[in-house]
Amino acid sequence: MYEKALMLINGNAGPSFIQKNIELTAGILTSHIEEMVIRKTLYKGHAEEVLQEEGHEYQLIIILGGDGTVHECVNGLAALEHPPKVCILPGGTCNDFARMLAVPQNIKRAAESLMNGTTRYIDIGTMNERFFANFYGIGLIAQTSENINGDWKNKLGKVSYLLSALQTFTNPEPFGFELTLDGETVEDEGVMVLIVNGNFIGASQLPFPGIVADDGWFNVFIVSQGGASLLREYLTAKNPFAWDPKPTDVKHYQARHVKLDTPQQMKADTDGEIYMKTPAAIDNLPSRIPFLVPDAPM
CATH class of the missing domain: 3.40.50.10330 (Probable inorganic polyphosphate/atp-NAD kinase; domain 1)
Incomplete structure (x- = not known):
């Protein structure tokens, strides 16, 4: 009680x-x-x-x-x-x-x-100095949230997110970035960088296994143009299929402390809210x- x-x-x-x-x-x-x-x-x-x-x-x-x-x-x-x-x-x-x-x-x-x-x-x-529960992401994830049509959202609910994702994922533009993962630096380019704590986005379960929200770790995904095409195919599939991207399409890391920087400031999506920008220093607060x-x- x-x-x-x-x-x-x-x-x-x-x-x-x-x-x-x-x-x-x-x-x-x-x-x-x-x-x-x-x-x-x-x-x-x-x-x-x-x-x-x-x-x-x-x-x-x-x-x-x-x-x-x-x-x-x-x-x-x-x-x-x-x-x-x-x-x-x-x-x-x-x-x-x-x-x-x-x-x-x-x-x-x-x-x-x-x-x-x-x-x-x-x-x-x-x-x-801000907090998030589910995810932090730049690139396609932020563009998808920003492009959701307000009328669609009111009338179609979660389907509006899928429609925006399908439009946004059609011609993704790659960008360069620098990631520091627990002190190790990665310089790369992709169409999305996604740092996740939870395993659902846009009412769809992420196809990446092993995401646990109380293990003290972030799962970090770098998605290339090829990975974006596969994600688009996954989202539109009538029946789930085995998720098996090439290592070059989706790169996966785990880290507790992440620093992310881009040559130009980029908008970031945090739990579906667009108000943050790169660069970002991101830390995991376990069992908070x-x-x-x-x-x-x-």
């Missing part, structure tokens, strides 16, 4: 969405929580401010929103000395971080499974935030 919990709701969600999902989950949540405070975010960055100032007052933070809201909350919680437990009720377009935690996409089922689940301490990444997860996937 939790003595006090805070539910943060994405203020961009419509009133009917908010009312419906509070009604669906309130009974489940309050059977495990003595006092629950509900707050709606009022502007971009509001959730981060609230948690920086008040997060230590709660035993549990409940996020009703998507990856953008999770990203804000992580930036508010990661700097706290003892972050409270976090429960994600997926209410966004892709819900990638919730998918990585095996949280059911149905909000009522998510509440039931998480309130009866267990706790998993998840690694968090730092990047130039406790998230509630189901005992078994539902």
